Amino acid sequence: xxxxxxxxxxxxxxxxxxxxxxxxxxxLGWPVTSVExxxxxxxxxxxxxxxxxxxxxxxRPPTWPDPERPQQLHLDLRVxxxxxxxxxxxxxxxxKHEHQPSEEDSFRVFLDPAGHTFCLCRD
Numbered sequence: 001x002x003x004x005x006x007x008x009x010x011x012x013x014x015x016x017x018x019x020x021x022x023x024x025x026x027x028l029g030w031p032v033t034s035v036e037x038x039x040x041x042x043x044x045x046x047x048x049x050x051x052x053x054x055x056x057x058x059x060r061p062p063t064w065p066d067p068e069r070p071q072q073l074h075l076d077l078r079v080x081x082x083x084x085x086x087x088x089x090x091x092x093x094x095x096k097h098e099h100q101p102s103e104e105d106s107f108r109v110f111l112d113p114a115g116h117t118f119c120l121c122r123d
Contacts, residue, residue: 007048008050009041009050009051009052010050010051010052010073010075011051011052011053011054012052012053012054012114012116013054013056013059014053014054014055014059014114014116015055015056015057015059015114016113017038017039017040017053017054017055018035018040018053019113020040020053020112020113020114021035021040021041021042021051021053023092023093023094023112023113024042024051024053024112025042027077027089027092027094028042028044028051028077030042030044030049030051031043033050037055038054038055039052039053039055040052040053041053061111061115061116062115062116062117064097064099064117065099065101071116071117074116074117074118074119075118075119076107076118076119076121077118077119077120077121078121078122078123079120079121079122079123080123082105082107082108082120082122086108086110086120089110089120093112093113094110094111094112094113094118095110095111096108096109096110096111097110097111097117105122106121106122107119107120107121107122108120
């Protein structure tokens with residue numbers, strides 16, 4: 001089946017596009033491929049694996065699981081060693097979320113430097 005459109009990017013609003021792009025560049029091992037004042041891209045070579053970060057000066061991070069400001073979306077990132085990935089994510093600026101809904105430790109929830117949630121998921 002053919003779709004109407006072709007996927008290009010996931011775009012994050014944030015107060016510091018360059019800083020957040022640098023965080024995800026280190027987290028994913030993807031280079032920063034485009035830098036403008038209000039728009040920065042990291043990619044492993046193009047769609048569909050491409051994240052963009054756009055300036056939102058009044059950005060307010062989600063308060064998940066509190067529904068006042070829901071997360072709206074999050075990234076699930078697959079890792080081979082959950083403990084090692086957590087250690088490295090924390091070293092580059094992630095924060096482990098206080099709410100960890102996985103009882104079997106198949107994934108862990110973190111916040112990026114702007115407060116967006118993402119999960120490291122056991123491979």
